[in-house]
Amino acid sequence: MGRxxxxxxxxxxxxxxxxxxxxxxxxxxxxxxxxxxxxDVVEEVKKSGLRGRGGAGFPTGMKWSxxxxxxxxxxxxxxxxxxxxxxxxxxxxxxxxxxxxxxxxLIVASWALGSNRTYIYIRGEYAWIVDIxxxxxxxxxxxxxxxxxxxxTGFDCQIYVQRGAGAYICGEETALxxxxxxxxxxxxxxxxxxxxxxLYDCPTVVNNVETLAAVVPIMNLGGEEYAKIGVGKSTGxxxxxxxxxxxxxxxxxxxxxxxxxxxxxxxxxxxGIANGKRLxxxxxxxxxxxxxxxxxxxxxxxxxxxxxxxxxLADGGFPTGSMMGSGGFIVLDEDQCVVRHTLSLxxxxxxxxxxxxxxxxxxxxxxxxxxxxxEYGKGQMSDIDLLWDIQRKIEGNTICPLGDAAAWPVAAAIxxxxxxxxxxxxxxxxxxx
Amino acid sequence: MVFSxxxxxxxxxxxxxxxxxxxxxxxxxxxxxxxxxxNGWLSPxxxxxxxxxxxxxxxxxxxxxxxxSMYNMKLIGKYLFEVxxxxxxxLRGSDDIIAYIKEKLAIGVGETTTDGMFTLKTVExxxxxxxAPMMQMGKFYKEHLTREKVDQIIEECxxxxxxxx
Ligand SMILES: NC(=O)C1=CN([C@@H]2O[C@H](COP(=O)(O)OP(=O)(O)OC[C@H]3O[C@@H](n4cnc5c(N)ncnc54)[C@H](O)[C@@H]3O)[C@@H](O)[C@H]2O)C=CC1
Ligand SMILES: Cc1cc2nc3c(=O)[nH]c(=O)nc-3n(C[C@H](O)[C@H](O)[C@H](O)COP(=O)(O)O)c2cc1C
Ligand code: SF4
Ligand code: FES
Numbered sequence: 001m002g003r004x005x006x007x008x009x010x011x012x013x014x015x016x017x018x019x020x021x022x023x024x025x026x027x028x029x030x031x032x033x034x035x036x037x038x039x040d041v042v043e044e045v046k047k048s049g050l051r052g053r054g055g056a057g058f059p060t061g062m063k064w065s066x067x068x069x070x071x072x073x074x075x076x077x078x079x080x081x082x083x084x085x086x087x088x089x090x091x092x093x094x095x096x097x098x099x100x101x102x103x104x105x106l107i108v109a110s111w112a113l114g115s116n117r118t119y120i121y122i123r124g125e126y127a128w129i130v131d132i133x134x135x136x137x138x139x140x141x142x143x144x145x146x147x148x149x150x151x152x153t154g155f156d157c158q159i160y161v162q163r164g165a166g167a168y169i170c171g172e173e174t175a176l177x178x179x180x181x182x183x184x185x186x187x188x189x190x191x192x193x194x195x196x197x198x199l200y201d202c203p204t205v206v207n208n209v210e211t212l213a214a215v216v217p218i219m220n221l222g223g224e225e226y227a228k229i230g231v232g233k234s235t236g237x238x239x240x241x242x243x244x245x246x247x248x249x250x251x252x253x254x255x256x257x258x259x260x261x262x263x264x265x266x267x268x269x270x271x272g273i274a275n276g277k278r279l280x281x282x283x284x285x286x287x288x289x290x291x292x293x294x295x296x297x298x299x300x301x302x303x304x305x306x307x308x309x310x311x312x313l314a315d316g317g318f319p320t321g322s323m324m325g326s327g328g329f330i331v332l333d334e335d336q337c338v339v340r341h342t343l344s345l346x347x348x349x350x351x352x353x354x355x356x357x358x359x360x361x362x363x364x365x366x367x368x369x370x371x372x373x374x375e376y377g378k379g380q381m382s383d384i385d386l387l388w389d390i391q392r393k394i395e396g397n398t399i400c401p402l403g404d405a406a407a408w409p410v411a412a413a414i415x416x417x418x419x420x421x422x423x424x425x426x427x428x429x430x431x432x433x
Numbered sequence: 434m435v436f437s438x439x440x441x442x443x444x445x446x447x448x449x450x451x452x453x454x455x456x457x458x459x460x461x462x463x464x465x466x467x468x469x470x471x472n473g474w475l476s477p478x479x480x481x482x483x484x485x486x487x488x489x490x491x492x493x494x495x496x497x498x499x500x501x502s503m504y505n506m507k508l509i510g511k512y513l514f515e516v517x518x519x520x521x522x523x524l525r526g527s528d529d530i531i532a533y534i535k536e537k538l539a540i541g542v543g544e545t546t547t548d549g550m551f552t553l554k555t556v557e558x559x560x561x562x563x564x565a566p567m568m569q570m571g572k573f574y575k576e577h578l579t580r581e582k583v584d585q586i587i588e589e590c591x592x593x594x595x596x597x598x
Binding site: 074083084085086087088089091092117119123124125126127128160162163164165166167168179180181182183184185200241242243244245249250251287328330332336340341344345347348351352 | 450451452455457458459460461462464465487489493496497500501502503504518519520521523524525556557558559560561562563564565569572573
């Protein structure tokens, strides 16, 4: 059994409410942190080795220490709860069942960074979770953990929940900031990073929900102890949201000591492939990361067991590996058609492109069109090469990584399942009409 | 449409969340309020009203309202079914659910039944992939959909509507 430090209390009845949360050790991290100098809290987070759980895996302590501190200018902390990457539903689980864990992490982080107004930007569709969070915030206010002069330290902090309105791109941190300013979600060019110029052009840290929740066990255990959980540079625990053709879809906390095989087949996690079918392929880190066929998923190209760590999932680079990404683990059984699934993802990215850069705006549309032709038996062999060519021309040529995110799944599907694309060309009458 | 006293109060509360002079940040939440108050859609008049409330130009409201998929630019049915069609839901049979709703309500995607009761939309991943297939109906999610469950939901909507009339 892997160690749990985030969801270990999720089963306690009523843990969603302040009283129960507090009785079970809640808000001890705030009490501890507010006795420390903000810089020392940042040091603890650095020691923990925590890496951003939103997908990019950037070291959190380092990001916090990059925050500019010009005199007389406010600084902001923004929690990224936009969670829109297909396959990802872990932040929802955390907020729905353990809202105080997030609020507690946010208070500690606000103290460490000096943010007096902290925002949670949540995807608009999670409307009922807004109520849960607002209730938790009200309870924390009542208990004196938020508001003015928190615990007599002179520190004022308020947390506000901002609902989005349906746009995947608003999960990208600079688009999120634009949206929070009441504008369209068009990403900004980085650098400058938000740490220098973010919300209202002030220094801003944007962190994922899970990252901020992890600050609580880091404070409670101490950074060094936290760093002992996990393997190598994959410290701590990671939430994985598993879906697709498995017996037990859901959210699991792993301490990254598990192999991919154990994660898929053991009863503690996914419980094997549904309906007694065989494993065909898997996208291990949300729709943007490369799909892997079963053989490369379970073992790396070198023939080693593939583990559920940042390093092992990425082993081999794009030719034979994938990525941890957002932890959205999508499993395909032997009956699934990779062309059809790739088309569905391509449509997603076309729909979500903000339209600012031509390679992404035009390229995502082209990819969807060509994939539609292929899927419905109207394609030619040259279309497969054309598709490859388009994805290559998008990658690396756009303002934000949505372009890459649209290109990579297509590239990986062709790389590993070219025969299926060719089959659609050679069997037009059998390809679905 | 104009906001009730309650809603105007709420608008002030929302504006107070942001620093002085940054009331434009309130636009997205206030558009949600406006859409609720206007039978689920945003007409040009409603958008102009919101612009006035926040002292911004109408164009600033239009460009935002048309960018985000949750704002409806035309009148919709009393009940809006937004069925997810992205990869993970597709793996669990969302195509069949969409086809079934179309057949049962005799409408296409983006259409409203002639009695103005139901509108069907397809949407992209709603963060419920582990509970697929699924759809959003108003504020809540309906998950683990089957044909039977769809029947049941439609039945419930019809009887609720009858009760409220
Ligand atoms: N959770 C979800 O639903 C989704 C997650 N993603 C993930 O997002 C990732 C891409 O995110 P990006 O923010 O574009 O990655 P990035 O690598 O540009 O940045 C990661 C974080 O580190 C910070 N950072 C990096 N270098 C910095 C520096 N020199 N100074 C200060 N701060 C610095 C950035 O501000 C950001 O907060 C992808 O890898 C993908 O997995 C993508 C789509 C959806
Ligand atoms: C298209 C796109 C969508 C993204 N969506 C999300 C998201 O929904 N949630 C999230 O936490 N990060 C998302 N990110 C990553 C953020 O830009 C940023 O890296 C993250 O919020 C930083 O937090 P972390 O360091 O705690 O991971 C997205 C990035 C891109 C390019
Ligand atoms: S890559 Fe796509 S989503 Fe990102 S800024 Fe360019 S057009 Fe917009
Ligand atoms: S794919 Fe349907 S909810 Fe994620």
